[in-house]
Ligand code: GLY
């Protein structure tokens with residue numbers, strides 16, 4: 001192993017990807033077909049592209065990381081139910097951009113039943129879809145809808161030759177997203193690793209913090225650690241908000257100097273093997289909380305710790321959020337930032353001046369991962385083993401005239417990543433401190 005490199009979990013096996021396709025196929029009627037395009041390269045400027053990021057649903061079902069793929073699932077097809085279209089082999093191009101798997105490589109390395117190169121796509125796709133009556137596709141994909149429209153067109157021509165008509169199309173996304181909501185052991189190991197890298201990066205930023213640095217220099221510490229550990233980079237734009245910038249929920253300018261009397265809020269997570277970590281910590285630039293900072297921080301921390309402890313099978317994110325709202329509101333009243341009765345301030349929503357986001361979201365291949373939050377209008381999704389979520393309460397105090405000076409412009413959020421287990425939960429982000437004394441001790445080193 002390389003020096004300083006954290007031990008890595010194994011990649012997800014070809015067998016697991018195959019199992020996922022089989023599980024999805026089993027939910028479809030015999031006359032159906034799934035059409036699921038992968039992502040393409042996106043131009044950043046002129047001849048330069050953004051780093052390629054595969055579409056998460058496509059990746060979940062194939063493990064394939066090349067651009068311009070297309071997965072077609074055909075229940076009951078004798079020659080094979082899983083077909084992938086992929087980039088053409090092209091030695092001249094591959095000299096510039098590297099090896100392409102080609103059809104044979106995709107079958108060998110990804111275990112699909114059959115693969116074709118994109119040069120053959122129009123012809124082969126027409127044959128594969130002929131006679132299928134229901135198309136399942138991601139309805140938010142213009143490319144998939146265009147393929148379905150073409151198939152409809154072809155099918156109408158085919159109808160004259162006595163084939164069954166294409167009856168219409170349905171959204172495949174809810175079926176895939178329900179599967180993605182429950183993570184396998186192999187997926188949890190990868191998320192755990194993304195979280196571990198993220199935790200190391202946060203510790204590194206805490207140790208580096210001092211007045212006079214700029215926010216982007218802490219961003220550099222974090223992202224150095226991500227890449228050093230073999231992550232592809234950040235799973236989302238790194239937020240380093242010092243002072244009142246911490247109150248801007250999606251602050252990504254990261255260009256202000258760190259002041260010696262302020263806190264800094266860092267929301268940053270690594271992407272490892274396409275899985276996201278998502279950690280927020282808030283700490284004093286100098287390593288020492290002031291009394292007002294500590295008092296507010298403790299309110300958020302107590303709410304966060306209680307919320308994490310509530311994660312278990314059968315609990316709901318709605319209940320956990322309600323608990324957080326209660327605890328934060330009670331804390332705000334105790335500090336004099338709200339007045340009166342806790343329930344009254346919850347009912348009139350005056351707490352929302354200081355806390356306006358929700359407490360949790362799913363975490364996985366996407367940082368705001370897919371999966372439903374409600375079974376229906378009234379019924380929140382109960383937590384089940386294998387779900388992975390964040391717990392991230394915060395308080396954001398505006399710099400308004402009616403706010404006591406000591407609290408103005410303080411923004412605090414504390415975010416951990418948590419797996420639901422059979423008998424409770426497992427916190428994946430414990431390697432970065434959140435208790436006041438632990439943070440002060442780490443930063444004093
Ligand atoms: N970093 C985005 C979030 O915490 O939801």
Ligand code: MN
Pocket residue numbers: 267268278279280415
């Ligand atoms: Mn976050």
Ligand code: MN
Pocket residue numbers: 278361390392415
């Ligand atoms: Mn989050």
